Amino acid sequence: MIRIFFEGLILGLSAGIxxxxxxxxxxxxxxxxxxxxxxxxxxxxxxxxxxxxxxxxIAFALIVSFIGLLYQNIFTTRFSHICLIxxxxxxxxxxxxxxxxxxxxxxxxxxxFGLMRIPFFLGLFxxxxxxxxxxxxxxxxxxxxxxxxxxIFFVAFFLGTSVYMIPLIFIxxxxxxxxxxxxxxxxxxxxxxxxxxxxxxxLIR
Amino acid sequence: xxxxxxxxxAFFFILFILLSIFSxxxxxxxxPLFYPKIIWSFVVAFLGFCIYRSGTISKYRSILFIxxxxxxxxxxKLFRADTTPPxxxxxxxxxxxxxxxxxxxxxxxxxxxxxxxxxxGFLWLLIILTIGQGICSWVCxxxxxxxxxxxxxxxxLVKLKIPGRWRDFPIAFLIFLLTASFLQGLPFFCxxxxxxxxxxxxxxxxxxxxxxxxxxxxxxxxxxxxxxPILTKKRTFCSFICPFGALASICGNVSPYRMTxxxxxxxxxxxxxxxxxxxxxEDKNSKxxxxxxxxxxxxxxxxxxxxxxxxxxxKQAGQAIDTRDxxxxxxxxxxxxxxxxFIPRLFLQLTGVR
Numbered sequence: 001m002i003r004i005f006f007e008g009l010i011l012g013l014s015a016g017i018x019x020x021x022x023x024x025x026x027x028x029x030x031x032x033x034x035x036x037x038x039x040x041x042x043x044x045x046x047x048x049x050x051x052x053x054x055x056x057x058i059a060f061a062l063i064v065s066f067i068g069l070l071y072q073n074i075f076t077t078r079f080s081h082i083c084l085i086x087x088x089x090x091x092x093x094x095x096x097x098x099x100x101x102x103x104x105x106x107x108x109x110x111x112x113f114g115l116m117r118i119p120f121f122l123g124l125f126x127x128x129x130x131x132x133x134x135x136x137x138x139x140x141x142x143x144x145x146x147x148x149x150x151x152i153f154f155v156a157f158f159l160g161t162s163v164y165m166i167p168l169i170f171i172x173x174x175x176x177x178x179x180x181x182x183x184x185x186x187x188x189x190x191x192x193x194x195x196x197x198x199x200x201x202x203l204i205r
Numbered sequence: 206x207x208x209x210x211x212x213x214x215a216f217f218f219i220l221f222i223l224l225s226i227f228s229x230x231x232x233x234x235x236x237p238l239f240y241p242k243i244i245w246s247f248v249v250a251f252l253g254f255c256i257y258r259s260g261t262i263s264k265y266r267s268i269l270f271i272x273x274x275x276x277x278x279x280x281x282k283l284f285r286a287d288t289t290p291p292x293x294x295x296x297x298x299x300x301x302x303x304x305x306x307x308x309x310x311x312x313x314x315x316x317x318x319x320x321x322x323x324x325x326g327f328l329w330l331l332i333i334l335t336i337g338q339g340i341c342s343w344v345c346x347x348x349x350x351x352x353x354x355x356x357x358x359x360x361x362l363v364k365l366k367i368p369g370r371w372r373d374f375p376i377a378f379l380i381f382l383l384t385a386s387f388l389q390g391l392p393f394f395c396x397x398x399x400x401x402x403x404x405x406x407x408x409x410x411x412x413x414x415x416x417x418x419x420x421x422x423x424x425x426x427x428x429x430x431x432x433x434p435i436l437t438k439k440r441t442f443c444s445f446i447c448p449f450g451a452l453a454s455i456c457g458n459v460s461p462y463r464m465t466x467x468x469x470x471x472x473x474x475x476x477x478x479x480x481x482x483x484x485x486x487e488d489k490n491s492k493x494x495x496x497x498x499x500x501x502x503x504x505x506x507x508x509x510x511x512x513x514x515x516x517x518x519x520k521q522a523g524q525a526i527d528t529r530d531x532x533x534x535x536x537x538x539x540x541x542x543x544x545x546x547f548i549p550r551l552f553l554q555l556t557g558v559r
Contacts, residue, residue: 018388019390022388023386024384025381025384025385025388095341120318131388179373182370182373183373183376183377183380184224184377186373186374186377186378187377187380187381189377190378190381191381192387193512194381194385197417199413201413201417204413205411205415
């Protein structure tokens with residue numbers, strides 16, 4: 001078990017910067033818009049995002065370990081693309097509602113998003129993003145044939161990749177002006193549209 | 206401001222001498238190449254003479270800028286002898302690691318002047334440090350195509366009113382491109398969005414993805430480079446898409462040259478805002494006009510201002526010094542050197558000497 005743990009940790013540490021890139025493209029614009037001036041406030045949002053990722057990883061490890069090799073393609077292709085579409089849609093609706101928050105219809109939605117724990121859901125959906133490090137981890141899972149081992153492997157993988165999230169705490173120093181927030185919203189809009197396209201084309205292929 | 210004949214001639218002479226020295230060094234042992242280089246140096250210096258003598262920046266700058274873009278298109282996309290055209294000089298490798306390796310090869314082979322995208326990037330940074338965002342309207346060999354299209358109609362057929370906040374879109378696009386390129390290890394902009402590549406070499410092999418790339422390419426080219434500039438007389442691709450322009454607007458702030466409106470002189474006629482092709486002049490409730498960091502110092506607003514309220518200044522010890530002539534001279538020098546590295550070769554190719 002210790003060996004499996006370190007295997008996951010090293011995979012997370014070595015490929016984590018790439019893995020974070022996949023999550024960052026959704027989460028960084030969100031933090032640019034919503035990030036608080038206080039580091040502690042940002043930490044809460046990041047922990048919420050990480051919790052979403054952790055749950056996604058554990059659930060993935062459990063389900064895949066139970067089901068086994070037979071349906072592996074469904075989880076690494078279709079299911080992860082559906083999660084990518086869900087994350088994209090979440091960010092798309094969020095950025096559109098925020099862009100048009102002056103209209104009566106969107107103002108209520110923006111308030112709703114405040115209550116929705118967006119970081120958690122973003123973490124949950126992007127956790128199952130079909131990025132290469134995640135697929136490498138999934139491939140290792142097929143060969144383990146061990147349910148607790150699979151969970152430990154992905155928890156360690158999560159810890160390894162989470163190290164790269166630490167700098168995000170300081171993003172609040174960037175969003176001091178309305179202009180930066182506006183740019184963050186635009187990045188969210190472009191990213192969500194792009195990954196919506198990637199997710200849909202992934203499902204079609 | 207018009208300069209006397211003698212001073213204009215002095216500027217012409219110095220510029221011609223400097224460009225000729227560059228021609229002499231860069232031509233090396235190739236004597237046939239030296240003569241077209243000298244001719245091109247003369248053309249650039251003569252356009253500089255016209256700017257100083259007439260006091261009109263934009264008209265003659267535009268001629269040089271469009272000629273550079275046109276010849277660049279011919280040389281790099283159609284007539285390049287050592288590669289199979291059409292060819293793109295920026296995205297040389299299909300993946301990030303190949304790209305890094307190509308830079309290594311470029312540097313070690315000594316052919317870095319033409320092949321090293323990183324070394325070209327370094328050159329770009331040096332230019333940014335000197336003339337700042339001016340690169341977008343004096344040197345950029347793609348911007349000239351946009352500008353040429355914006356010159357076709359005599360007056361704007363459509364008045365484009367876009368909320369000021371969307372002027373920041375290229376910065377957001379740049380952030381997205383950097384993250385996505387890193388994520389995929391691919392030249393993402395070239396693969397998907399660049400309307401100037403004129404090559405299918407970067408397109409995906411999957412038919413559906415290839416079709417999507419083709420649709421994006423043709424719509425970006427037709428919409429933002431041709432149709433919108435013709436209709437609005439604005440450089441819409443440079444203003445709303447180009448990520449290099451966004452980067453120049455950020456890095457260009459280190460350049461000492463600033464386009465500034467003299468508030469005491471300004472009569473708020475709004476002509477500068479109307480003619481600005483880069484949507485870089487912000488209207489503060491029609492009472493005050495402000496030039497944003499997206500200004501690429503094309504000089505149109507200087508020429509259009511009826512009361513000479515706009516000029517290029519450099520701040521020195523709290524004082525604003527008029528540095529318009531120096532800026533124009535530097536920009537012509539940079540534009541002459543960059544264009545002089547490929548246009549004379551094209552002259553030779555077109556005349557059949559080489």
